[in-house]
Amino acid sequence: MTDGARERLARAQAELLTALLAGGPSPGGFDERLLRVEARSLLAKRRGIVAMLAPEAVDALADRFRPLFDEYALAHPRVAGSRAREDAAAFTAWARDRGALPPVKPKRWWRRTAS
């Protein structure tokens, strides 16, 4: 195999994932409708996994969960090697930062935790 084959494939695959996950330009030659179907499907899968891992955020955000998650996801595509739990934690932190979720109350050292 030539290094050229690997390089050409790397470019093409990166271009496709950037388009599907991060709102990058559509790579040439693909069916635009199918690109949209695929992008939606990948987003729905990711949203479903985060919803399963962060049910309290889903409850708190209610109807706002989906649009907020979709905005977060487009701006923060999953990085290779990252874990789903990290994705869920990053989303809740992002939602907190923009005031959509209440801030985490710092634990007071004198509070009795066992009640």
Next chain:
Amino acid sequence: MGAIDRLGVGIGWRAEIDLTVERLPDVDFVEVVAENLHVEHLPESILLLRERGVPVLPHAVSLSLGSADPVDAHRVEHLGSVAEALGAPLVSDHVCFVRAGGLDSGHLMPVPRTRDALDVLVANVRTAQANLPVPLALENIAALLEWPDGELTEGQFLADLVERTDCFLLIDVANLHANARNLGTDPNRFLDEIPLERLAYVHVAGGVENDGVYHDTHAHAVLPEVLDLLGELRSRVDPPGVLLERDDNYPSDTELAGEMAAIRAVLAGRG
């Protein structure tokens, strides 16, 4: 390399249905998602199945062997160690990529069916095989889109892959249905083109059609069309094994047993 021993009819083991899998009648073998297991802490249910002599086959989803990126040695090593811990006769992953350009798609993506992409895949598969203790089987995926400028049909692509790497095939008839429905793949031509003598086993799964797109959800009942494709395959070859995959929205034990019985009926020519 020899043929695969007879596996029979099985079901995908998932933690959510561990008791179901243990008590379903006639589970000849199971499959586990390799990435979900730690060799040091295998689930009790899996150990119980092994004690009963039920083969447990590790199925990987993250090797990304179709990626232009070099093979991740740690992932291959993990898959191999799971296979050894389970005494598995073979392992599997998919003909796909999940990582590129530093991003993770979170799902199995199709590779271009070009000579370039095939060369890269072959090199990656050989690297994985050299570092695995047991044979590797590779599965056809359900794709929602198709790369432009394909030089080979999906069947030819898989046939060349087998020819050059001596890997086994894991044929998913639900994925075959998905590609026929969504991309216009001809399932009969696919079955004619692949080397069926290298078939390790078959996947059967449920899905749902929304807005004219078939989604391979593994969370719905198996469609009759998918069982028909299993019948088409059965008319060409007696597969060593067939495995039902269910990953979400779990139905009753009776319903799962019914789907396994339907698979057996097709295999016996009563479908």
